[in-house]
Amino acid sequence: MTGSALVALALVLHPALWRATRLVVTITHEGGHAVAALVVGRRLRGIRLHSDTSGLTVSSGRPSGPGMVAMLLAGYLGPALVGLGAALLLLDGHALGLMWAFALLLALMLLQIRNLYGFVVVLGFGAGLGLLSWYGAAGTQTAVATLLTWVLLLAAPKPVLELTRQHQAGRAKHSDAGQLSRLTRLPVALWLALFGLLNLGGLGLGAVLLVPALTSLAG
16 A cells, blocks of 8 residues: 555656546546536536546536536545545445446546547546456455545645646636636635645645555554
8 A cells, every 4th residue: 555655656746657647637627527517406518538638527507606616616626535535435445345436437427528538538447447346356456446546635736736837827717716716706816725725635634544554554
């Protein structure tokens, strides 16, 4: 499990590896938008994933109000929240259940994908997790589930930093933070700070949960 944490850190920090890792984060980001849209009563129109690791979730409904705010918030908070949920399942000894949960969520997401690239990515990722859940050894399943958990927790703050840089360069007017600013009349910087603080908080809480378990196993 310690090895999984170190591999996850390398996947997040190494520039060449980050591009592939970011796809996992984007899938979770767009999944967060989609789930929130359904919870608040919006109609989900589809999800797109692009080769530049960006994504788009389209829904219809009231263009303002708490529901729209909740849907926009859910994207950048999605990876940290899913990572925390995954950490709790791991600590409870449900690594296989976590793998099946990831595979099931990807299968449901596949029904909403509206472009070929996104379809291939989600299908491949989901099929890989499904096959590993069915045929993989228990140790391998635990290692992969732990790796995915650490990747989500460690990676969650990085897109917020990237988004902050884009806003500083004037290249992200239509981002989630930009839309939230227009809806609430609060500064973009406030939403970026909130994204960053909540994601760092998620990482910190996840580490508090997982590191003692790693230490006890190492001992």
